[in-house]
Amino acid sequence: MASNRPAPRAVYVPNDDDFGSYDEEPFEEWNPTEESIRPVRGRHRVHKKSGGGLARSSTVLGVGVIAAVGAGGIATAQGGKPPVSISMPDLGTVTDSLPEAKSLPGVGSLISDDDTSDTTTAAAASAPLTAAGVSTADAEQGTTDAGEALRARIMQQAENQQDQADAAVQTAAEDAAVKKAADEAAAQQKAAEKEAEAKAAAKKKKEEEARKAKAEAERLAKLAKSYAIPTSSYTLTSHFGDAGSMWSSGHHTGLDFAAPTGTPLKAVHTGTVKEAGWAGAYGYRTVLELEDGTEIWYCHQSSLNVSAGQKVTTGEVIGRVGATGNVTGPHLHLEVHTPDGTGIDPLGWLQGKGLNP
Known part of the structure; x- marks a missing residue:
């Protein structure tokens, strides 16, 4: 100095x-x-x-x-x-x-x-x-003026804030995409589980139905051993409910087994002969009452082998095919009546006992 x-x-x-x-x-x-x-x-x-x-x-x-x-x-x-x-x-x-x-x-x-x-x-x-306040970076960038350095740093801070905002937006978008993918995966997983449950339920239901069918078949097979088709060498010609002028009621009330005259007629189940004789339009008729009160009618017989009050067993011969009464040819007209007297389809009843005529 x-x-x-x-x-x-x-x-x-x-x-x-x-x-x-x-x-x-x-x-x-x-x-x-x-x-x-x-x-x-x-x-x-x-x-x-x-x-x-x-x-x-x-x-x-x-x-x-x-x-x-x-x-x-x-x-x-x-x-x-x-x-x-x-x-x-x-x-x-x-x-x-x-x-x-x-x-x-x-x-x-x-x-x-x-x-x-x-x-x-x-x-x-x-x-x-x-x-004052001018850093080495400011000197290298040429912003050695204090005001210019402040402006540059403010601009840098604004850019950093913008970068942070952009990063936040990008992060939010990525999070939303991840959440959407997770929701879709969860929905697909839930749908797959629901479908698997439905398949399992269907399989279980099918198996249950098969089990029931098997049990019913076994029951009918066992039951069939105690029931028998009423005749042999036959052809089913008329069914329950068929309409026609040849029947007084306007419709058929039984099931017809067409067979040669003299073909044996058998008891479908163990029971007691309630009636055996002439019955007008039914010709010679046998009424067999079963243990549960069901009645089996054998009509148009050519001959009778049992009498009222007689006990019979399954398959026992009780008469023979004929053409007596109101008929057009030899056949067995079979009717089934419930204990209260209502007539029902003989074919369905026989199938319910394990028999398939």
């Missing part, structure tokens, strides 16, 4: 009595002059402008303070620290209370009006106020 040249010391002039006494000459006050002081060069040189050099110095001081405050704000924005409140004095009041720069000893000569100083001042004013 440049400094002023030290002021010359007063010269001592001895007289004739320099070892005993001397004449004292009065000292003069030394005031620095433009010739006795080396001009100050460099950044500390103060330049004169209209309005007073000290006022300009005060302005420079104020700008420096503002730049420092700005740098502190940048550092706050960068570091995340809370801002510090700074109280600034009124620079105008401070300036008015200071003396003129020209009145200060040794300062007036430092103030110059040359053009070179103005150029230097302008260059200094156009330079960045401070480099």
Whole structure:
């Protein structure tokens, strides 16, 4: 740092009595002059402008303070620290209370009006106020100005926030896709399980039906051993319910087994002969009552082999095929009546006993 040249010391002039006494000459006050002081060069040189050099110095001081405050704000924005409140004095009041720069000893000569100083001042004013808060990355990117560095960092922060928002949207979309795929997989799994349950239920139902059918077949097979078809060498010609004028009721009331005259007629099941004799349009008829009260009618017989009150067993011969009564040819007219006297289909009844005429 440049400094002023030290002021010359007063010269001592001895007289004739320099070892005993001397004449004292009065000292003069030394005031620095433009010739006795080396001009100050460099950044500390103060330049004169209209309005007073000290006022300009005060302005420079104020700008420096503002730049420092700005740098502190940048550092706050960068570091995340809370801002510090700074109280600034009124620079105008401070300036008015200071003396003129020209009145200060040794300062007036430092103030110059040359053009070179103005150029230097302008260059200094156009330079960045401070480099506070400028990182190495900012210097490498060319954003060494504090304001530009702040702008760049704000832009970078905005880009980071946008990237985070985009990432959040993408993550939400991916989560939604994963959830949708999971829901679809769950629905497919549920549908598959439901289908498997339906198949299992159908299989179980089929197996149950097969079991029941088998049990029924076994029951009928066992039952069939105790029942018998009423005749042999026959042909079924008329069925229960057939309509025709040849029947007095307008429809057929039994099942006809056409067979040659004299073909044996057998008891379909163990029972008791309730009637055996002539029955008008039925010709010779035998009524066999079973243990449960069901009646079996054998009609149009050519001959009778049993009498009323007789006990018979399954397959025992009770008469023979004939053509007596209201007939068109030899056959067995078989009727089945429930205990209450209602006539039912003989074919269905025989099938219910395990027989298939």
